[in-house]
Amino acid sequence: MSRIAYVMGRYVVHRDGGVSIEDRGFQFADGVYEVIALTNGRFLDEAAHLERLGRSLAELRIVPPMSDRALMQVMRETMRRNGLKNGSIYIQITRGSAPREHGFPASLPPTVVMTAKRGKPVDPRLLQDGAKVILIPDIRWGRCDIKTVGLLPNTLGKQTAREAGAFEAWQVDRDGFVTEGTSTNAWMVNAAGEIITHPANHRILGGVTRGSILALLRREGLPISERPFTVDDLRGAGEAFLTSTISMVIPVVTVDGRAIGDGKPGPMTRRLQELYNAHAKETTA
Numbered sequence: 001m002s003r004i005a006y007v008m009g010r011y012v013v014h015r016d017g018g019v020s021i022e023d024r025g026f027q028f029a030d031g032v033y034e035v036i037a038l039t040n041g042r043f044l045d046e047a048a049h050l051e052r053l054g055r056s057l058a059e060l061r062i063v064p065p066m067s068d069r070a071l072m073q074v075m076r077e078t079m080r081r082n083g084l085k086n087g088s089i090y091i092q093i094t095r096g097s098a099p100r101e102h103g104f105p106a107s108l109p110p111t112v113v114m115t116a117k118r119g120k121p122v123d124p125r126l127l128q129d130g131a132k133v134i135l136i137p138d139i140r141w142g143r144c145d146i147k148t149v150g151l152l153p154n155t156l157g158k159q160t161a162r163e164a165g166a167f168e169a170w171q172v173d174r175d176g177f178v179t180e181g182t183s184t185n186a187w188m189v190n191a192a193g194e195i196i197t198h199p200a201n202h203r204i205l206g207g208v209t210r211g212s213i214l215a216l217l218r219r220e221g222l223p224i225s226e227r228p229f230t231v232d233d234l235r236g237a238g239e240a241f242l243t244s245t246i247s248m249v250i251p252v253v254t255v256d257g258r259a260i261g262d263g264k265p266g267p268m269t270r271r272l273q274e275l276y277n278a279h280a281k282e283t284t285a
């Protein structure tokens with residue numbers, strides 16, 4: 001079956017989809033995006049994703065191209081036209097097309113593109129056995145909280161991880177703190193059982209999955225601390241894991257080739273996988 005995308009008001013097969021060469025997304029990475037998982041025909045944590053999309057647009061002063069209601073309708077229609085009940089949707093909104101110039105016109109119709117992906121993207125073996133992570137310097141800009149399409153440090157970092165035989169690269173800032181992965185949030189559990197993740201400030205993307213996990217941890221009365229942790233803290237961790245819409249909760253078993261804890265997924269990570277799966281099931285039933 002052909003893959004259908006929504007492009008500027010039309011549903012088209014991918015090869016017929018196109019945007020202007022003067023689109024500012026293409027010229028300057030002047031745009032934002034969201035990824036939302038679809039399970040059993042329902043979008044997981046849809047409201048939180050749309051809220052973050054609205055925030056990303058506002059931070060870049062891009063006027064929302066349509067209401068959330070209209071976006072939700074297009075999301076559903078895109079999945080329907082692709083015959084998908086499980087998978088994910090990518091929503092990309094750029095500032096629009098204008099003659100190339102760094103400054104931008106005050107009002108420009110934004111470009112909206114949605115594409116659908118089939119099936120469960122995460123390898124079940126990773127969920128079960130855990131993933132290898134490497135550490136790389138965090139070379140990104142000062143507003144990592146905005147989900148922009150400007151992902152070059154992230155794509156280069158992920159490629160470095162791949163070439164090192166690892167699943168993900170965790171980024172380390174100039175002060176020696178682990179910020180987050182290239183497409184995932186980073187977590188560790190210390191010897192006292194405290195679950196630690198970087199605070200949601202300008203240095204990381206406030207993951208929707210991160211938010212759901214924090215809510216589940218609070219509901220269960222488990223000890224959480226939103227504070228930066230160092231590479232040394234991580235080396236001494238009992239457990240580590242990463243989270244994202246696509247990866248859900250993946251145990252991290254080695255960092256730069258050194259085992260975390262006993263080198264196997266830990267009990268807290270397993271518990272969080274169960275809690276998150278239950279959350280996903282309940283909210284998409």
Ligand SMILES: Cc1ncc(COP(=O)(O)O)c(C=O)c1O
Pocket residue numbers: 035154180181182183184185204205206207208209210243244245246
């Ligand atoms: C840099 C970065 N951090 C964290 C995440 C996880 O965010 P979410 O849980 O909303 O998928 C992503 C997801 O794409 C990301 O790109």
